[in-house]
Amino acid sequence: MTIGTAIAEKKKRKFYFFVTAACVLGFGWLLFLHYAKNWFGITDVKICFIRNATGIPCPSCGSSRAVEALIHGDVIASVLFNPFGIIIAAIMVVLPLWLLYDAISKQSGLYAFFEKTNRFLGRRTVIIALVIIVVLNWGWNIFKYC
Amino acid sequence: MDAQKVDMYLMTNAKFFEPHQLGFIREKMLAMDDSKWLSLHAVQFHDPTMILVVSLFAGSLGVDRFILGDTGLGVAKLLTCGGLGIWTIIDWFTIMGLTRQKNMEKFQMYLGY
Numbered sequence: 001m002t003i004g005t006a007i008a009e010k011k012k013r014k015f016y017f018f019v020t021a022a023c024v025l026g027f028g029w030l031l032f033l034h035y036a037k038n039w040f041g042i043t044d045v046k047i048c049f050i051r052n053a054t055g056i057p058c059p060s061c062g063s064s065r066a067v068e069a070l071i072h073g074d075v076i077a078s079v080l081f082n083p084f085g086i087i088i089a090a091i092m093v094v095l096p097l098w099l100l101y102d103a104i105s106k107q108s109g110l111y112a113f114f115e116k117t118n119r120f121l122g123r124r125t126v127i128i129a130l131v132i133i134v135v136l137n138w139g140w141n142i143f144k145y146c
Numbered sequence: 147m148d149a150q151k152v153d154m155y156l157m158t159n160a161k162f163f164e165p166h167q168l169g170f171i172r173e174k175m176l177a178m179d180d181s182k183w184l185s186l187h188a189v190q191f192h193d194p195t196m197i198l199v200v201s202l203f204a205g206s207l208g209v210d211r212f213i214l215g216d217t218g219l220g221v222a223k224l225l226t227c228g229g230l231g232i233w234t235i236i237d238w239f240t241i242m243g244l245t246r247q248k249n250m251e252k253f254q255m256y257l258g259y
């Protein structure tokens with residue numbers, strides 16, 4: 001194995017480790033919110049650095065509640081909390097399934113898709129569109145919380 | 147390339163790389179011919195300290211990742227409010243090493259052309 005492919009293999013393994021850890025963390029967080037609400041009656045878990053430090057919400061504030069609303073089937077409430085919640089929920093469904101598929105079939109389709117997405121997202125028009133979307137959502141969040 | 151030029155370059159640009167990579171860079175630069183001197187200066191590296199400052203202030207928004215070119219990860223960081231804050235904190239500690247790694251990759255890509 002040349003140095004080049006060894007480095008690429010290491011990168012791939014780090015990627016899959018990272019993604020698996022992220023999935024565990026994501027679902028763990030949802031479970032935590034569920035039990036915090038039902039066992040301890042804690043309803044307001046504030047985790048955003050920006051909101052805790054400055055009082056202004058960040059673009060993804062409310063996405064946890066949005067995902068919870070989607071789990072209960074309430075799409076409108078989900079969008080009202082944070083439209084990004086739908087994206088996050090979709091990722092949380094697809095990611096574990098794809099991870100499982102890659103693990104069973106010993107392929108790395110997810111990593112290849114990630115690299116392709118990275119190149120796509122690097123394009124100028126895409127970046128500008130994303131920035132506009134994020135700023136708009138951020139503005140809406142600020143409007144909702146202030 | 148002239149050893150004096152190489153050492154001058156390394157003195158001003160050592161902060162962009164990990165200490166153990168400097169030997170390799172010096173070797174490769176000595177093997178290059180002098181005509182590459184100007185084009186090497188055109189290669190833009192990211193200052194690890196600057197990126198750390200960005201990470202400390204805007205890490206939750208994924209800006210540090212976007213600057214380094216990890217757009218996909220940056221989006222993920224932004225969507226999850228800095229990975230529920232945990233990723234934000236982890237990046238505070240790892241982003242400088244990561245920046246140097248990215249700089250090294252850029253240098254190697256420059257060599258490869």
